[in-house]
Amino acid sequence: MQISNIKRLIFGTMAVAFVVAMTAGTISPAQAEDDSKIAHGGLLYDKWYGITEGDIPRKTNASYPTTAKKKGKTTWRCKECHGWDYRGVDGAYGDTSNSHHTGLKGIRGAAGMDPAKIVASLKSATHGYTSDMMTDMEFNNLAMFVSKGQVDMSKIIDGKMIKGDKVRGKNLYSTICAGCHGDDGKKIKDMPPLGEVAKANPWETIHKIRNGQPGEKMPALRALPLDVSVDIAAHSQTLPE
Template sequence: MKRVAICLLLGGLIVWGGGIGAVGSTESMGSLKLGAQLYDNWLKMTGKTVEGNHPAYPAEAKKSGSSTWRCKECHGWDYIGKDGRYASGSHYTGIKGLYDVRTRSGQDLQQAIAATGTLHDFTEYLTLEEIVSLVRFINEGLIDISVALNADGTARGDAEAGKQLYAANCADCHGADGNAIDFKGDKDGVQGVGYLAVDNPQESLHKIRWGHPGSDMPSLIADVGLDDAAAINILSYSQTLP
């Protein structure tokens, strides 16, 4: 049985120790899903509002406002920040990702997220449960993007196996062709599953694995019980859709 982090709140400090329950337990998977969706868009998840740019967001970077407060905006959908998809372009910040720190202790990660008085202090915005869930996601929910994607962004899965999984888990909402939901309805043409899977496979894989904040989209890892190989297969098939 793999050990998972648990915590106690003592005098405002989170004390981490050995855990209870298997990683696949309902409680653990729910916490992982919450952490993954907070990483995606904690503002939507919590209903909190912010003003201006995040204080740690580089002045020379190109984004502004609430988007600069999202974890993914600096650390990337691929969890490797400046060394991945965000190595250049409008999302470039020069900030490192989180994949290389995933083995650090829960206490260390908690201090990085919620160190009072630092530029990265989120205690004003996130509850203890949310901070713990983010830490658990960093410790246990990240994926080595090089295992999932080739350098050109094509998924390294089995599209034929993914076709069956897509039909069983995705087609009811997204349609057989992936275009039942238009992600960019204000632009010409439909931008559905196939478009997003090719245009941003890193984001697509994160959402296949963990769902979309504030929606009914399930996490195929936490809610359905599929594994990462299945998620990559779904992404491979999704890239074949129009």
């Protein structure tokens, strides 16, 4: 797709989402501002060094277990230790045959926590993130995501099945996603078919629909009710692999 078309689609999508949410009275302007900070935090949780301008660590994170399989900068991604489902060892990465298994706990316990405390934890020796890596704004948005932006994936995903309304999801998908991903989810060639991603990793799919894709112009649907994302994700699981 041409960049100009992508841009038009994005602004169209965001404008529609904004108008829908505002006229429905579901969000105030202050909430909209929070949503954009939280979505930015969600992108940072996914792969902060893909969208920041500071230092990128090369050594493996000191808290990354030596028995686990990854090395280098990837061991600094939040999701690598705490999971796409935010549940660490209690979630999908708890399976010892998973190549991302670390045995570390998730961040569910930090939902609702004072963001300042979360920032302090990120800058502590346990985590080792420094001001050379991220700005205050980036640390704050990450903490906002952890405190206010997590969802309880166990309520919306059963096994690997996303519990949404597929029919409603299909309609939403064709208006919001298909312009970029195609009706069959195969239009973007540098990723696997969306149907495959959604079936293999429903937690990552929900995380990305809510917060966007780092470094790409994919919209974050966070300002809309969670059901919208869940229904779209459920439809995505019906797409061809």
